Amino acid sequence: MKWGSFSAFLHMGGYAFYVWSSFGLSFALFAIELLLLSKRRRTLLKRLGQIQRLNASRESK
């Protein structure tokens, strides 16, 4: 193991704030992009489904 202990790993040789902010924010942004995308898809499918049902009910009349 490169790091003597877990706290040494977290400490990052005194640069903990800079290193963990860089990686933490980057992966948080990836997660946000994925969440927003799946939300956009779900909303779209719901809307398309509503249009579908509307058209179907119109045709049956």
Added chain:
Amino acid sequence: MGKINWYKYASPASFYGLAGKLIPGFATLSVVLFIIGLYISFFVAPTDAQQGEAYRIIFIHVPAAWMSMFIYVVMAAYSGIGLAFNTRLSAMMASSLAPTGALFAAIALFTGSFWGKPMWGAWWVWDARLTSQLILFFLYVGYISLQAAIDDPRRSDRASALIALVGVVNVPIIYFSVKWWNTLHQGASISFTKAPTMAYTMVAGMLIMAAACWMYTIAVALYRVRIIILERERHSVWVSELMEKIK
């Protein structure tokens, strides 16, 4: 040679299905490569003699900066093809890539800040490399806002394709800025002409993280282009047939 009809996949309807099949593979590859890449970044790569552990920011900073430039070039190429041949799908691919490109440009900028502060003593300097990268971010933002501002997709594709094509001159400026100007930013980490000066494991970590970002980008771009296809083709017969199946 087997006859695969590639033109078939130029139609949004068949590409929608193909993209759906490809996404899980690219997503899995991305996760695996990120795990390996992060492991090398934090547990294999040695401590830097000059910068201590702070240099580890390089493993996300450089791949993100590369991606922001590559994606812009690919986006400009798709825009150019869309403009020249009036192909619907290439314009959709271009607009699908833009948000992820903007994301990587932003990551390159703020991780650079988090690296610059402990090493240079400044969050930001108006150095040629940093300034041209900031312009790249604004080009992405401009592209996305212009697309959002024009309702007719055909017209918004054409207008934003112009931004993409004009802005592409900025990419070589970013890349060569550290050579052309006397910048505070260090030179290229990996050169095509010289053997790497960094430790082998550092190079490997960076390349694997870059590959992980590539797979992430492809998976996300395919996912987003499927949404764009459905949005734009919602009045077509195939979409209502698809919705019939989902129900």
